[in-house]
Amino acid sequence: MSTTTWLYALLTLSAAVGISYFLGFKPGSGISKVLAATALNGSPSGSEQHDATHDQPPTQDYVEGDAMQDVEEEEIDRRLPPTQDQCLCCLKKVEELGKPMLRCSQCKNAFYCNNVCQKQEWKRHKFNCSLFPPEGLKPARILITKELVDEVRRVDEILKAWLDRVSELTNGLQENVEKINAADLPEALPICRLELIPQFQYKNLPQLQLERHPFRNPIIQIARLYLIALVASHPNPQHRKLLADKLTSVTLPTHLAPLYGPKVMSRPADLSPGEYDTFAEIAPAVMVEPEKVGMDESERGRWIALAVAMKKLWNAGLAPRTAGSAPAVTP
Numbered sequence: 182m183s184t185t186t187w188l189y190a191l192l193t194l195s196a197a198v199g200i201s202y203f204l205g206f207k208p209g210s211g212i213s214k215v216l217a218a219t220a221l222n223g224s225p226s227g228s229e230q231h232d233a234t235h236d237q238p239p240t241q242d243y244v245e246g247d248a249m250q251d252v253e254e255e256e257i258d259r260r261l262p263p264t265q266d267q268c269l270c271c272l273k274k275v276e277e278l279g280k281p282m283l284r285c286s287q288c289k290n291a292f293y294c295n296n297v298c299q300k301q302e303w304k305r306h307k308f309n310c311s312l313f314p315p316e317g318l319k320p321a322r323i324l325i326t327k328e329l330v331d332e333v334r335r336v337d338e339i340l341k342a343w344l345d346r347v348s349e350l351t352n353g354l355q356e357n358v359e360k361i362n363a364a365d366l367p368e369a370l371p372i373c374r375l376e377l378i379p380q381f382q383y384k385n386l387p388q389l390q391l392e393r394h395p396f397r398n399p400i401i402q403i404a405r406l407y408l409i410a411l412v413a414s415h416p417n418p419q420h421r422k423l424l425a426d427k428l429t430s431v432t433l434p435t436h437l438a439p440l441y442g443p444k445v446m447s448r449p450a451d452l453s454p455g456e457y458d459t460f461a462e463i464a465p466a467v468m469v470e471p472e473k474v475g476m477d478e479s480e481r482g483r484w485i486a487l488a489v490a491m492k493k494l495w496n497a498g499l500a501p502r503t504a505g506s507a508p509a510v511t512p
């Protein structure tokens with residue numbers, strides 16, 4: 182997909198707020214269906230999954246024992262992210278340089294002409310850099326637990342309450358979307374103050390100026406939770422591969438962290454803050470034909486809701502609130 186296509190998709194997002202697009206967004210659906218299906222199959226592990234209490238973070242190692250035994254050696258994907266021909270720092274091209282670019286040894290997905298450029302860029306790149314496992318990428322095996330389903334449903338409701346209020350205040354009119362202070366709605370506070378249950382908390386949140394950007398970290402947390410749920414509820418390897426290919430093929434603007442699709446799909450819990458930002462921003466565009474990747478419209482609706490929240494809240498500060506003050510409204 183070209184840059185233009187996904188930018189176009191993003192531009193239509195705020196319009197989406199005003200036209201009750203989210204009628205199709207049913208909180209908790211999609212993943213609930215998979216949970217129901219798992220229960221119906223009556224597999225012995227299926228019933229245990231729902232009661233299991235796990236203290237470990239939900240990484241690809243989340244499931245231990247038998248579930249991992251079917252990961253054959255040949256399933257491990259040892260391909261590295263594709264080589265880029267431009268230095269991330271000074272933007273020099275490989276032709277000018279006359280030698281191959283150096284690869285970031287940690288993520289393998291950032292390229293520099295030399296160590297000086299790499300050091301200079303690190304201040305920015307550290308938010309986008311996450312480990313590319315030295316052993317290669319194993320297919321993710323994440324259980325759909327009751328905790329995961331409940332947590333996704335809870336976050337869906339928080340986002341939906343805010344979107345419904347935005348929609349109500351804008352009277353379905355796109356021009357009104359710009360007039361309201363979406364960050365100042367009472368319904369925005371639960372997003373701003375969101376705390377996930379311990380097993381889904383992301384430990385690598387950046388130390389941001391939280392007073393100036395109170396929504397950034399919550400949105401990163403939501404993106405990670407949704408991505409874990411997405412990978413968990415799509416065990417079909419073909420669907421995952423399609424999604425991975427789509428992710429890798431999107432041409433991103435330079436301010437977004439580059440994504441390597443196969444890594445996103447096999448390490449959904451272990452990405453960098455910047456990678457979660459990028460995923461949340463491009464997800465609606467990547468899922469334009471949700472049925473092809475085994476999704477339904479309502480699952481895509483969840484990602485659209487998050488992308489709208491990002492667009493409306495990302496740079497928003499939270500205005501000082503006095504008791505009983507009313508949120509900004511439109512005529």
Ligand SMILES: [Zn+2]
Pocket residue numbers: 268269270271272273293294295298
């Ligand atoms: Zn350079």
Ligand SMILES: [Zn+2]
Pocket residue numbers: 285286287288289290291306309310311
């Ligand atoms: Zn890196």
